[in-house]
Amino acid sequence: MKIGIIGAGASGVYLAIRVKEKNPSFDVTLIERNDKALKKVLVTGNGRCNYANLGELKGKYNNELANRLLEEFKPQDLVAQFDKYGIHPTYLDELVFPTSMSAQTVVLMLNKKIEELGIKVKLNESVIDYQNKDGKFFVQTNANQYVFDKLVISAGGKSYPQLGTDGALLDILRKKGYKIEALSPSLSPIKTKENTKRISGQRAKAKVSLYKDNKVIYEESGEVLFKDDGLSGIVILNMSSYINRLNDQKGLKLVLDLAPNAESIKQNQYYEYVAPKIAEYLVSNDLDIHRLSFTFKDFYDYKIAEVSHGGLSLSEINDSLKSKKEKGLFFTGEVLDIDGMCGGYNLMFAFASAEKVSKALGE
Numbered sequence: 121m122k123i124g125i126i127g128a129g130a131s132g133v134y135l136a137i138r139v140k141e142k143n144p145s146f147d148v149t150l151i152e153r154n155d156k157a158l159k160k161v162l163v164t165g166n167g168r169c170n171y172a173n174l175g176e177l178k179g180k181y182n183n184e185l186a187n188r189l190l191e192e193f194k195p196q197d198l199v200a201q202f203d204k205y206g207i208h209p210t211y212l213d214e215l216v217f218p219t220s221m222s223a224q225t226v227v228l229m230l231n232k233k234i235e236e237l238g239i240k241v242k243l244n245e246s247v248i249d250y251q252n253k254d255g256k257f258f259v260q261t262n263a264n265q266y267v268f269d270k271l272v273i274s275a276g277g278k279s280y281p282q283l284g285t286d287g288a289l290l291d292i293l294r295k296k297g298y299k300i301e302a303l304s305p306s307l308s309p310i311k312t313k314e315n316t317k318r319i320s321g322q323r324a325k326a327k328v329s330l331y332k333d334n335k336v337i338y339e340e341s342g343e344v345l346f347k348d349d350g351l352s353g354i355v356i357l358n359m360s361s362y363i364n365r366l367n368d369q370k371g372l373k374l375v376l377d378l379a380p381n382a383e384s385i386k387q388n389q390y391y392e393y394v395a396p397k398i399a400e401y402l403v404s405n406d407l408d409i410h411r412l413s414f415t416f417k418d419f420y421d422y423k424i425a426e427v428s429h430g431g432l433s434l435s436e437i438n439d440s441l442k443s444k445k446e447k448g449l450f451f452t453g454e455v456l457d458i459d460g461m462c463g464g465y466n467l468m469f470a471f472a473s474a475e476k477v478s479k480a481l482g483e
């Protein structure tokens with residue numbers, strides 16, 4: 121059985137390993153356009169790779185399919201599997217990292233496994249098309265043609281194109297008649313109508329409330345980073361994920377309480393609660409420390425968004441992540457219309473989807 125996997129990123133590599141472990145006789149080939157496998161994993165979690173989360177899953181993804189897959193292959197199962205590969209866990213609350221606190225360990229150990237198992241890796245080859253003829257997949261790259269019995273598309277989404285993910289496979293799928301849900305940057309900083317240049321680079325702890333039509337629809341606390349023309353920080357990235365799920369993004373306001381644990385602070389006390397530059401900005405503009413309001417304008421570019429929202433419509437696949445249109449074709453990871461919030465949810469889904477497909481490929 122010849123299995124082809126397009127994309128040697130998080131889900132493609134983990135899938136190749138799991139398929140080969142379970143079916144040693146299978147011939148497994150990864151095709152990757154970068155000069156190395158797992159380039160994006162290296163930059164995850166600020167170079168520390170937050171690969172799982174043992175906390176609450178409810179509301180963390182835009183679609184319940186992710187939750188169902190993580191019911192079958194629990195975060196603890198992933199942690200145990202990684203442990204076997206020499207990626208031992210360290211916990212920061214519910215967030216799971218490698219003990220080394222280095223993404224390089226994850227990349228090293230998974231690459232070691234690929235080599236041990238004899239998985240073929242074709243680097244510097246970009247898939248430009250595939251054809252499905254007489255039950256076989258003919259995959260065309262810029263350099264070669266490959267023939268596989270089964271094909272898996274693990275080519276990621278559209279964010280961080282500088283690391284190989286520019287949505288090229290989604291364009292190919294669209295041309296073949298697959299439904300692609302509209303793409304947009306997610307886990308991205310947010311551009312606001314208000315100019316924040318004067319406090320650009322400043323950070324503050326805040327309770328952030330997202331308002332639609334004067335009603336709070338989402339709330340989270342954390343550190344906010346002010347940018348020239350917008351806001352960043354994990355709490356804001358999560359807001360972007362939430363906003364992406366809304367059908368109507370008009371009239372959204374983000375209201376920051378920069379002193380959530382204090383009540384009705386007078387302007388002359390602002391300096392006690394926020395950095396002097398922020399206090400000065402608030403006072404000189406006569407702004408309320410408890411209600412610093414921003415109007416949502418847009419997300420920042422894909423170049424700095426951690427994931428993309430949208431992708432291959434889930435109406436095109438069954439619960440085994442198999443194409444309904446083409447027999448023998450499967451999908452894993454971010455190429456699908458599934459994205460999660462910050463905290464290990466996206467990698468965890470990438471690995472859980474790969475685990476699911478590894479079972480289906482063996483059947």
Ligand SMILES: Cc1cc2nc3c(=O)[nH]c(=O)nc-3n(C[C@H](O)[C@H](O)[C@H](O)COP(=O)(O)OP(=O)(O)OC[C@H]3O[C@@H](n4cnc5c(N)ncnc54)[C@H](O)[C@@H]3O)c2cc1C
Pocket residue numbers: 126127128129130131132151152153154158159160161163164165166169170171172245246247248274275276277279280283284285286288289425426427452453454455463464465466467468470
């Ligand atoms: C800065 C940053 C930080 C992040 N931090 C975290 C974190 O800490 N925790 C977390 O859970 N998630 C994090 N994420 C998100 C996570 O990295 C992704 O969701 C995850 O890697 C998706 O896995 P994937 O296998 O679907 O795709 P990817 O890992 O993106 O891999 C897809 C691969 O396919 C290749 N490819 C694409 N097109 C082609 C083609 N035409 N031919 C050949 N190869 C192709 C790409 O080069 C790439 O290597 C972060 C993302 C970024 C950008």
